[in-house]
Amino acid sequence: MEQREEKKEKKRLNFNFKLFKQKVNIIFNELKPLLKNPKVWIAVFLIWYIESPIMVMINKGFFNVSLISLYLNPFKLAFEFITSLGIIWTFIKFNLSIFFIFMIICLVMHLLGMETEKLIDIKKILLLKDYIGEKEGEFEYAKSGEYGTAKWATLKSIEKANRDNLNSHADPYVAITSKGDDGLLFGYWMNPNGTNSRKIITLPKKTSLNRNVAVFGSSGSMKSRSFVIPNILNLIKNNESLFVTDPKGGATRSYLKRVSTHAPMLKIA
DSSP, X not given: OHHHHHHHHHHHHHOOHHHHHHHHHHHHHHHHHHHXXXXXXXXXXXXXXXXXXXXXXXXXXXXXXXXXXXXXXXXXXXXXXXXXXXXXXXXXXXXXXXXXXXXXXXXXXXXXXXOOTTTOOHHHHHXXXXXXXXXXXXXXXXXXXXXXXXXXXXXXXXHHHHHHHHHTTOOOSOEEESSOOSSEEEEEEEOTTSOEEEEEEEEOSSOSSOOOOOOOOOTTSSHIIIIIHHHHHHHHHTTOOEEEOOSSOHHHHHHHHHHGGGOTTEEEO
């Protein structure tokens, strides 16, 4: 009994409302194009119009309801529907059952190698599962510190850390600017709701951190194109000298040779 209560308490402490809200916003943003499509709303109305009289009949009895009168009078149907929680609940249960049966059929077809894209996009369903489930780097923590207190930095926490350093006559940690023209480029700063803020995170020339950066990734994972080359171009733009060692990247070397005329201090080995 004590273990069960302890698990409940841990679950309560570990619930991250901000993370939950972020995932809901991501899912809503994925569904937003559908909600703006008039065809979707027409389909929803037709499903409601066809099914609702049957739900009313199930709740009130077969001999107590005239299906024809409900189909001929949508206003009466709407009144019957919205004034009975039982009818609404029956409608929801019925459609959830249909949905799950449909999903199981599509999943079986997908596993058998049959075409399902015209019925449903299984890849998007799996993507939705990734949104709802834990992402790489996520972990739960309790305020008590029992499971650790580390968490992802926020814009405010970074600004505070930079201010504290400047107040103590030290260099800032990182810079978040709209141009990103100072130092090494790390990437775009993402808003808490998962959208791109268009602000760029950089490691400035003068920083309290060291400027050694290691880039890991499998072959073809865009290490050069998305990180190395943009940083080299940014350094050239800022008139900084650099020495590039590229033992295998022939494409990288040929690309850099074309820009070396604009960067006299660029040396390629």
